[in-house]
Amino acid sequence: MTVQEPVPTDQAHREQPTSPSHGSGWQASLHMQLECSMTGHGAKTVMTGLHHYGPLRVQRPFYPEGDTAHIYLLHPPGGVVGGDGLDIDITARRQAHGLFTTPGATKFYLSAGDTARVRQALTVEAGGTLEWFPQENIFFPGAKVHMDTTIDLSGNARFMGWEISCLGRPVNSEIFEQGNIDARFRISRDGKPVMIERLKVDQPRHLNATSGLRNFPMQALFVATGCNEALLEQARELIEGKAGDMPCGLTLIDDILVMRVLGTRCEKIQALMIPVWQKLRQTLLNKPAGIPRIWNT
């Protein structure tokens, strides 16, 4: 553990950089490993080698379904502004199984100039399993954000996760008319790139491009490894007729089921993705359907 800085409590506070030695904003990092540990009650996944710096925390894992560690990531409570840097590095070792989520959306505020940088490096060793289900990223109008999420898998490592992006604040009719978002999501296996996805918006025309966002403020990606044509078919049946006016497509890239949705409301997007996740969770991970308790609060 390193020195703790004061935690900002609101956006106004965030206008005052308090960490001059690290550029213009908060610099926060969180590094950890998940390992399978034998206890008196059998095997369970525990956090080891936890290091955090700055306002990026993690709660103690809890175990609502036996061995799997459910872990809440706590982003900076005042949101993220230009110049902030968040660096998350998580490794799930052999036989470990962790499920990560966040208690709420991560907010990226209007930038005065600098770009906020978020790096999320997730590594899953052979035999390990990682589920990555943070709540949505909300990019306020004028936010400048560079996000890089990399998932490095070895051998038969398993991964399921999503990334949900909200441009502007549709509930308040605030459109992302200015700002700059570049969010990459890459999966590689044994060092070779398998799939790379990107959301890039830095011109107002990118919002209404007919082959791009089509004026939908939200874009979501769900991925799950270990899938095949039969599971793709079952997933398609699950969402059949439920997308309404939301463009929604599923495909299979090698063994990765990929689902993409455009929409206007987070709950509706999640209502399409969660049943697919739960079905695959049951089939591939032999874990019960259910959603993280914190989403209900």
Add this chain to the structure above:
Amino acid sequence: MSNSAFFRLQQLISPSLPIGAFTYSQGMEWAVECGWIKDADDVYVWLDGLLESSVGALELPVLARLYHASQQQDVEAFSHWADTLLAWRETSELRAEECQRGQALTMVLDKLPDAAGWPELQQPEWREALGQTQLAGFALACARWNVDLEQALNGYLWSWLENMVIVAVKLIPLGQSDGQRVLYRFSDQLAAVTQQAMIVDDDDIGSSSPAMAIASSLHETQYCRLFRS
């Protein structure tokens, strides 16, 4: 660029090159079916978005890197960029298209008297990359034939655009002259797309066209289809 190089580039970008280019719509068949594309203006806007966010942001910069790797006989870089291009392909149909076109182009090169003697066509590592994406064979041929890089990118861009417009003319359907007007509307902006693509950093390469990716995914289960993507 020599006259031979010019004409060889024309051969590579011709719709008559037997690599089946006209059998792929890259999601456009579904976009037409569902009403996203109804007329010539819609075709222009659809392709204009792809030009900026996909072809100019991904294919052309990767093509330039494959060309340099060919010139430098750097099979490691050549394979890396072929892998990267394929990883960016958003759906199983778009991947299949990339591989099928790559393999078909390799077979064309295998049978040309000049190209058949290239050592790259005999070596498994090069052939693996060539079979992953048509950009690989295109880049190798352009480098071998001393086609100027900028002209190679312009040529690739034109052949993509022409093919997409031919697809749209068949699908909507449009009159031939409507298709020609769409092509003509692009002629002033294509050179700038190439020039921009030539200065993109490695880190800034990558496509972002979510609705096209969804259209291509939905095309996989489209009931009645003429096209393979």
